[in-house]
Amino acid sequence: MDDMEKVGNSSCNDGFLLRMGLNDNKAGMQGLDKEKINKIIMETTKGSRFYENELKKDQQVNQRIEKMMQLKEKITKQQLLKAQLQVDKLVIELEQSRNLSSTIVHIDMDAFYAAVEMRDCPELKEKPVAVGSMSMLSTSNYHARRFGVRAAMPGFIAKKLCPHLTIVPLNFEKYGKVSKEVREILTEYDPNFMPMGLDEAYLNITEHLEERLRWPEDKRRFFFKTENKDDTNMSAKFNEGGYSASPVLFEDNTPLMDDHSEQRDRSVENSVIFGTSAEEVVKEIRFRIEQKTQLTASAGIAPNIMLAKMCSDRNKPNGQCRIPPERRAVLDFLKDLPIRKVPGIGKVTEKMLKALGIVTCSELYQQRALLSLLFSEASWRNFLDISLGLGSTHLEKDGERKSMSTERTFSEINTAEDQYNLCQELCRDLAQELQKEGLKGKTVTLKLKNVNFEVKTRASTVLSSVSTEEEIFAVAKDLLGTEIDSIAPHPLRIRLMGVRVSGFLSEEEKKYRQKSITSFLKSGKEIGFLRLQPGKSNQDYFTKNSETSPRGSFFDKKRAARQLSRENLSPNETVGKQLFHDRKSSANFVEETKKVTELQNSNMCKIFTCPVCFEEQSSNNLEELNRHIDECLSGTLFKDTMEISKNDHSRENTLNFLPQFKNENVDECQKNKPDQLAGTYQSASISDNSTSISTEKFNQVISDKPHRERQPSNLSDIARNVCMKQCLFPKRISQDNEDHFEKTEHAEETSSSCFFEAKEDSVLVCPVCNSEQKTTSLVSFNRHVDVCLNKGLIKELTEKKDFPSRTCNMENSNTVGEYAH
DNA sequence: CGGATCGAC
DNA sequence: CTATGTCGATCCG
Numbered sequence: 001m002d003d004m005e006k007v008g009n010s011s012c013n014d015g016f017l018l019r020m021g022l023n024d025n026k027a028g029m030q031g032l033d034k035e036k037i038n039k040i041i042m043e044t045t046k047g048s049r050f051y052e053n054e055l056k057k058d059q060q061v062n063q064r065i066e067k068m069m070q071l072k073e074k075i076t077k078q079q080l081l082k083a084q085l086q087v088d089k090l091v092i093e094l095e096q097s098r099n100l101s102s103t104i105v106h107i108d109m110d111a112f113y114a115a116v117e118m119r120d121c122p123e124l125k126e127k128p129v130a131v132g133s134m135s136m137l138s139t140s141n142y143h144a145r146r147f148g149v150r151a152a153m154p155g156f157i158a159k160k161l162c163p164h165l166t167i168v169p170l171n172f173e174k175y176g177k178v179s180k181e182v183r184e185i186l187t188e189y190d191p192n193f194m195p196m197g198l199d200e201a202y203l204n205i206t207e208h209l210e211e212r213l214r215w216p217e218d219k220r221r222f223f224f225k226t227e228n229k230d231d232t233n234m235s236a237k238f239n240e241g242g243y244s245a246s247p248v249l250f251e252d253n254t255p256l257m258d259d260h261s262e263q264r265d266r267s268v269e270n271s272v273i274f275g276t277s278a279e280e281v282v283k284e285i286r287f288r289i290e291q292k293t294q295l296t297a298s299a300g301i302a303p304n305i306m307l308a309k310m311c312s313d314r315n316k317p318n319g320q321c322r323i324p325p326e327r328r329a330v331l332d333f334l335k336d337l338p339i340r341k342v343p344g345i346g347k348v349t350e351k352m353l354k355a356l357g358i359v360t361c362s363e364l365y366q367q368r369a370l371l372s373l374l375f376s377e378a379s380w381r382n383f384l385d386i387s388l389g390l391g392s393t394h395l396e397k398d399g400e401r402k403s404m405s406t407e408r409t410f411s412e413i414n415t416a417e418d419q420y421n422l423c424q425e426l427c428r429d430l431a432q433e434l435q436k437e438g439l440k441g442k443t444v445t446l447k448l449k450n451v452n453f454e455v456k457t458r459a460s461t462v463l464s465s466v467s468t469e470e471e472i473f474a475v476a477k478d479l480l481g482t483e484i485d486s487i488a489p490h491p492l493r494i495r496l497m498g499v500r501v502s503g504f505l506s507e508e509e510k511k512y513r514q515k516s517i518t519s520f521l522k523s524g525k526e527i528g529f530l531r532l533q534p535g536k537s538n539q540d541y542f543t544k545n546s547e548t549s550p551r552g553s554f555f556d557k558k559r560a561a562r563q564l565s566r567e568n569l570s571p572n573e574t575v576g577k578q579l580f581h582d583r584k585s586s587a588n589f590v591e592e593t594k595k596v597t598e599l600q601n602s603n604m605c606k607i608f609t610c611p612v613c614f615e616e617q618s619s620n621n622l623e624e625l626n627r628h629i630d631e632c633l634s635g636t637l638f639k640d641t642m643e644i645s646k647n648d649h650s651r652e653n654t655l656n657f658l659p660q661f662k663n664e665n666v667d668e669c670q671k672n673k674p675d676q677l678a679g680t681y682q683s684a685s686i687s688d689n690s691t692s693i694s695t696e697k698f699n700q701v702i703s704d705k706p707h708r709e710r711q712p713s714n715l716s717d718i719a720r721n722v723c724m725k726q727c728l729f730p731k732r733i734s735q736d737n738e739d740h741f742e743k744t745e746h747a748e749e750t751s752s753s754c755f756f757e758a759k760e761d762s763v764l765v766c767p768v769c770n771s772e773q774k775t776t777s778l779v780s781f782n783r784h785v786d787v788c789l790n791k792g793l794i795k796e797l798t799e800k801k802d803f804p805s806r807t808c809n810m811e812n813s814n815t816v817g818e819y820a821h
Numbered sequence: 822c823g824g825a826t827c828g829a830c
Numbered sequence: 831c832t833a834t835g836t837c838g839a840t841c842c843g
């Protein structure tokens with residue numbers, strides 16, 4: 001979204017006020033200045049439960065920072081130097097892998113929801129408008145932003161900031177329709193384009209650019225939509241920037257036609273011809289979007305996704321920007337760019353890095369060694385990628401969905417009965433959605449937010465995948481019950497509840513398991529599969545933990561305790577109890593336990609059906625059995641070409657069934673709820689190890705259908721996705737666009753690395769050229785390495801003897817003070 | 822695996 | 831009165 005520029009405020013520590021989107025506002029005409037906005041927000045927010053929770057969260061972040069700073073103090077120069085060398089080695093590799101050959105475009109509709117509403121209701125034009133509700137705004141138009149009205153701000157606060165504000169309720173169906181219109185255009189330039197929500201998309205136009213060179217001019221000609229027949233010479237008007245339907249588009253710094261463009265002369269009445277460059281393509285796209293929807297978009301063009309995204313932010317609204325495919329240009333772009341502008345760097349990371357004196361991307365690069373010692377591998381590698389301007393150069397297909405959830409906010413609910421009812425309702429909704437996609441998951445997570453805005457999640461993983469309301473609720477209600485009990489006799493006072501299901505079978509698992517499960521369930525004899533273990537009886541596994549908690553007693557106790565505590569509550573509670581607690585469960589559990597034991601003890605089955613070839617196999621020993629299955633699998637699945645991945649899920653190259661069952665699944669049995677135990681262990685025995693080939697290869701060979709479609713295939717799909725799922729909510733934090741134009745020149749040149757003082761004379765081996773370097777100071781050694789490193793990774797080397805001067809002053813990073821101000 | 826957190830839209 | 835909903839990733843225990 002364009003309208004949610006992150007707040008990357010370098011002048012003060014970020015805190016609640018900033019998160020509300022305050023920034024300098026120099027549009028003097030109408031609107032409020034920063035201080036007034038802060039004051040109003042403060043007055044309306046101070047003392048609220050929400051505010052108190054924000055304070056608490058800020059404190060936690062401060063503690064993290066403190067820990068990090070302590071860690072930093074302990075780092076020695078030697079450690080840092082070593083890290084520097086290691087990281088720089090990596091820098092070289094990364095630099096070599098730099099790929100500038102793709103052209104990625106990021107399209108971002110300007111103030112999307114607000115723009116749509118304004119388009120459809122002319123009365124709203126010229127007025128401050130926000131889309132959302134009194135409790136939460138999704139976006140606002142630029143007029144409203146001058147009053148400090150921002151995305152992610154509650155409407156009631158926005159109203160105080162801007163009493164004339166018109167708040168329009170969300171209408172996702174409408175946005176979905178418009179979004180679809182835009183996508184229809186985009187798909188012509190990249191059929192595999194990747195939509196991000198309703199109002200953004202990435203395109204890889206590399207191929208389009210090639211083809212386009214061969215196109216006849218007419219394929220690049222587009223006509224103005226003219227409602228007004230008197231306007232006989234639209235293109236003339238257009239080139240003068242006077243096209244009425246496009247008040248802004250061509251007044252920016254990216255005019256449709258370059259003055260040098262030879263196409264300019266060739267434009268004929270009511271039409272315009274676009275060139276063949278990437279810029280021209282993107283102008284064409286934006287032109288077509290505006291012609292079709294009357295809405296403007298901003299765009300970024302760059303060699304990778306990350307850069308394209310940051311680029312589209314540059315000239316919004318209604319502008320575009322390109323980073324040429326040259327390393328130099330990339331680094332220039334990043335040089336003074338605040339890290340907060342980088343996708344993936346949020347409020348917290350920004351604050352932590354700021355504590356280290358890092359605000360811009362070049363500072364991020366300078367501190368790479370330190371960062372590698374203070375952050376996790378994933379984090380600092382990511383930082384390094386960012387500071388080098390590296391990113392994905394192709395649009396990856398969406399993988400399979402990993403979870404599905406639903407949650408609801410409401411006014412306080414504090415009776416158990418209401419809570420259980422609500423929970424069931426959520427489960428019902430979720431089950432419906434799950435079934436639409438034919439998904440079943442093994443983990444159910446309950447999310448609760450109490451009236452103090454504290455969030456808790458509680459999860460439980462069961463053996464057999466769940467998908468129906470009843471199945472999900474069976475798990476969720478226990479989680480909820482446990483929470484209710486945990487604070488009894490106080491009632492749970494919640495303002496939000498959510499239910500999530502995750503742990504889906506992956507596509508390949510599904511296919512494989514479907515076969516095997518059906519074969520397993522065909523008759524009772526498959527149970528014998530479990531008993532074919534020589535030596536030890538399965539009983540050992542099933543009763544592994546029984547010394548401390550005899551089977552069943554754990555759950556019985558838990559239930560009894562809960563019921564006991566509930567008897568002490570109001571009469572209402574007893575209703576809830578009967579409604580929601582399955583008294584039969586304990587009895588069931590005993591029953592099922594018996595069955596299992598019987599099976600374990602009986603010895604009647606030594607025949608099983610191979611889950612792969614479906615042939616009955618008789619076997620007396622485990623190895624033989626496994627061997628058969630392994631052979632069978634290798635034979636059917638990975639004929640000749642297939643190679644079994646060595647590091648996937650299983651520890652071995654072969655597909656062993658039983659060992660994993662022994663080691664892992666039995667524990668799960670113990671953990672599981674009694675009423676879920678029955679009938680689940682059979683299928684569980686083949687879960688988790690159904691494949692050990694890499695998913696990629698498996699897909700290539702096995703899958704007859706590609707990944708989940710990214711683009712909805714029809715209107716109802718779109719409507720559903722769009723309305724139910726992809727509701728876009730703007731970033732919490734925004735920065736005034738004016739900021740983009742406020743380019744402060746840094747007086748100091750950035751240097752490619754950090755330097756250290758070293759007194760010792762030493763001989764160091766340059767990690768780049770491998771030659772020994774006599775150095776009297778690390779400065780000179782660093783310089784050598786830098787020079788050696790990359791022939792100008794950074795254009796000039798200026799010496800910097802210490803960490804950057806901008807250091808963290810913890811006393812400044814208070815939070816309360818900011819609020820109080 | 823479970824829980825908290827972060828970040829994006 | 832009144833501070834979202836959904837998803838993925840990551841870190842830590």
